[in-house]
Amino acid sequence: MSGAIRNRYEFVILFDVENGNPNGDPDAGNMPRIDPESGLGLVTDVCLKRKIRNYIETVKEDEAGFKIYIKEDVPLNRSDREACESLGVKETEDKKLTESLKKLKKSDPDADIRLRDYMCENFYDIRTFGAVMTTFVKASLNCGQVRGPVQIGFARSIDPVVSQEVTITRVAITTEKDAENKNTEMGRKNIVPYGLYRAEGYVSANLARKVTGFSEEDLELLWEAIINMFEHDHSAARGKMAVRELIVFKHSKELGDCPAYKLFDAVEVKKKDEIINPRKYQDYVVEIHEEMIPEQVEVKRMI
Structure with a gap:
């Protein structure tokens, strides 16, 4: 590329x-x-990459070419379908989508490459860390797994560090019944x-x-x-x-x-x-x- x-x-x-x-x-x-x-x-490594993804999402706000593939509350298939639509495949049901992609693969041998390129061009974290794209795997397309150039251990x-358990209290009682018997609740925090x-x-x-x-x-x-x-x-x-x-x-x-x-x-x-x-x-x-x-x-x- x-x-x-x-x-x-x-x-x-x-x-x-x-x-x-x-x-x-x-x-x-x-x-x-x-x-x-x-x-x-x-x-x-997953924790560190999450922090990097969150920063990119914060500063770029889904700018073209800098979307984030793996993020909270967004099913992966939703992003996969964006790439499928770029090739004219617009089914909403998973089973129909998989069948359409299989047919597309037979008629267009380079479909997997075009799907992979779309995902890499539009999603920063795929372009960086790579990804496993489940919809494409079910359709037996080679772009289902992209190995990214950036790897973190x-x-x-x-x-050595010491995990210290700190006891904390709170004055807000959870239930009315508990409030009749106590004024505070105890908790623990590990640091x-x-x-x-x-x-x-x-x-x-x-x-x-x-x-x-x-x-x-x-x-x-x-x-x-x-x-x-x-x-x-x-x-x-x-x-x-x-x-x-x-x-x-x-x-x-x-x-x-x-x-x-x-x-x-x-x-x-x-x-x-x-x-x-x-x-x-x-x-x-x-x-x-x-x-x-x-x-x-x-x-x-x-x-």
Whole structure:
């Protein structure tokens, strides 16, 4: 696709949380996610991508080419049908839609490519992260799964975190019957007093060119979204969260100049020697060992 990025990228995100729950675990009563072996805090890739999607939706407001495919209260099939209508298929029932798409595939071998291109052109998160489009899968079209050029791993805290359970009270009683017997109700809130988390990500120029058309404009918007992904998502439950560093590695060519792990290893984050229990970002030192980075790779600290 024309206009796609031409350079491979890797990036490191450092973000912290203070007195909040960055990513609750539904299998553990919504307590903060923690690696049971190391005690390090975890934040899933899905959680981070949700923040990025929310930011894009906030600033672009469904602008043409920047819609969001995976969002709250909008069935995926509704967006799938938009692409089908672009090819003249307008059935409203799922069964009829699937049959029509199968017929379309027989008469037009490139229908799956045209559907895929429509979704990539109109939905920013598909162009960025990829997607599995269920309607198309049922119709046996190859565009049902799009692999995106941008991938983000789990975030892991630099040091072990402690999940602290805080008891809270409220004066609003739920029912009239309860109000006859008590004046307050008790509750609990799970927080991490402080944690600095590190996530690593990848941007494939090869996939951008061959599949989704992820462009330079899309890339700049991605950096903006990562930097600001917590700024419009504040809540009492999540506490004080902020992105502290975005370190970007730009390769000189599409397939890259060195393995990604060498670049990630060049970023060292450690607490200061005199600090025992870190409680703020300033308790850490972030150092980039430039001697470990090939000359062809450009390093940029976005914050």
